[in-house]
Amino acid sequence: MKIATFNVNSLPARLDIVVDWIKTNSPDCLCLQETKVQDINFPKEAFDSIGCNVIFSGQKSYNGVAIISPHKIENPIYGFDTEPADTPRFIVARIKNITIVNTYIPQGYQAATEKFQYKLQWFSRLRDFFDKNFTPNDSIIWTGDFNVAMTAKDIYDPEGLYGSVCYRPEVWDALKSVTDWGFTDIFRMHTDAAGQYTFWDYRIRNGVKRNFGWRLDYIMATESLSKKCAACYIDKAPRLKDRPSDHTPLVAKFDL
């Protein structure tokens, strides 16, 4: 079982990159964020034509999530069941008896704003969602763009960037309050190396070459699954394409 997450920064702009990646890597499940496409315009046929099912919830210009799989996609959930549902950031489904939770967590803009409070609340609402609907004994993958760098090893300039909305104590605590429910950071099971990033800001000149990046994308798993994880790696191949996303895929393999 191979599961991947990829913030595409517009699916219409990078449909070729995503389709090529699926053909090359044959994932059992690919979770996308920032699809930036309304549901009526979602390029469903492109996935049909490579034998994949897809569910999605999006909007114009911003946000948008999708789950793609060659297997049957069951029990879809679109958004929270309380307001605001935030459907373009939260989509859940069941694939081969594993619950897949795909989140595009709000970035938070600036710490002294409502948007940042909304980000913190988002983690708390997610914790409520797990409390209410599942137990840690279930087989759950929680993945996506979390917009949090958890430790100094996950960010290129921990001193200089301390206090930014993706690297400060409130978001560490907020993410931890969800992982404490029963999730393991699958990537960190395999390496404690610093400088392993999934995001490089377009605005930093030669940021990728200099590896001025952040680890913002995660694959979390409950215990029954984490015990079966065989590998987890960041795939930089899509960065070699023309006009790459500012994120790159994170992939996990499970012996299932």
Next chain:
DNA sequence: ATGGTGGCACCGCCA
């Protein structure tokens, strides 16, 4: 380097 680039909708907003 208090900047920078990119995507999208529209002439700013978000990342």
